[in-house]
Amino acid sequence: MKKMIFFSAIVLITDQFTKxxxxxxxxxxxxxxxxxxFNLFNITNIRNTGIVWGILKGKNLLxxxxxxxxxxxxxxWFHKNLTKMHKTQRYAFCLIISGGLGNLMDRLLYGGVVDxxxxxxxxxxxxxxxxxxxxxxxxVILVFFVNILDFNKDIHS
Numbered sequence: 001m002k003k004m005i006f007f008s009a010i011v012l013i014t015d016q017f018t019k020x021x022x023x024x025x026x027x028x029x030x031x032x033x034x035x036x037x038f039n040l041f042n043i044t045n046i047r048n049t050g051i052v053w054g055i056l057k058g059k060n061l062l063x064x065x066x067x068x069x070x071x072x073x074x075x076x077w078f079h080k081n082l083t084k085m086h087k088t089q090r091y092a093f094c095l096i097i098s099g100g101l102g103n104l105m106d107r108l109l110y111g112g113v114v115d116x117x118x119x120x121x122x123x124x125x126x127x128x129x130x131x132x133x134x135x136x137x138x139x140v141i142l143v144f145f146v147n148i149l150d151f152n153k154d155i156h157s
Contacts, residue, residue, distance in 0.1 A: 001082070004090055008098040015102035015131040019114040031118060038121045044128050047112030053127040064107040071100050088146050095139035102132035 022045050026032055031044040050057040078093045085093070106113045115128035 004094050007091060008094040011095060011098040011131075011135055012102050015099070015135070016105060018131055019102075019106065019116065022116040023110070023114060026116070040119065040121065042118040044116050044118045046115050046128055047106075047110060048115050048128075049107075049112040060107050060112055064104060067100055067104045067107070071097060071104065074100075086146050086150070088142055092139040092142040092146070095135040095142075099132035099135035099139070102135075103130075106132075 022043060026043055026045040028045050028047075031042040033039065033042050035041040048054050048057075049060040049063075051059075051063060056063075074093070075097055078090075078097065082090065103113045113130065113132075115130050115133070117130060117134075118128045119126050
């Protein structure tokens with residue numbers, strides 16, 4: 001359990017530290033081109049007051065409440081089911097909780113989630129995201145694959 005708490009703390013600190021750096025060194029609503037070849041990668045400084053890809057912008061308070069409620073429920077469920085979970089699932093849920101907490105902190109501190117990783121080719125851009133978003137996506141993929149592997153193991157045994 002201590003390893004998972006340490007892991008979650010490192011993820012949260014890394015997320016918040018990178019956002020702090022972006023907020024300090026990149027003017028709001030501007031970007032720095034990192035990989036100029038086809039404009040592949042930029043560091044931007046934007047706020048998302050909505051949800052994924054900026055959907056439902058301006059609902060920061062509502063989403064803060066929803067995320068807080070979700071984190072409480074997931075954390076309680078996680079604590080209750082910890083011993084039944086595969087090690088990969090445990091760390092995946094640590095990623096989900098710490099990523100969600102990082103984005104919740106942004107909503108409360110900055111009035112929206114700080115997004116700064118900007119990838120694409122010229123004008124074809126993926127919506128900007130951050131470390132917390134990446135951790136949540138990786139965690140969902142990990143949980144999915146662990147569950148698929150367990151399902152296949154159950155079928156073949």
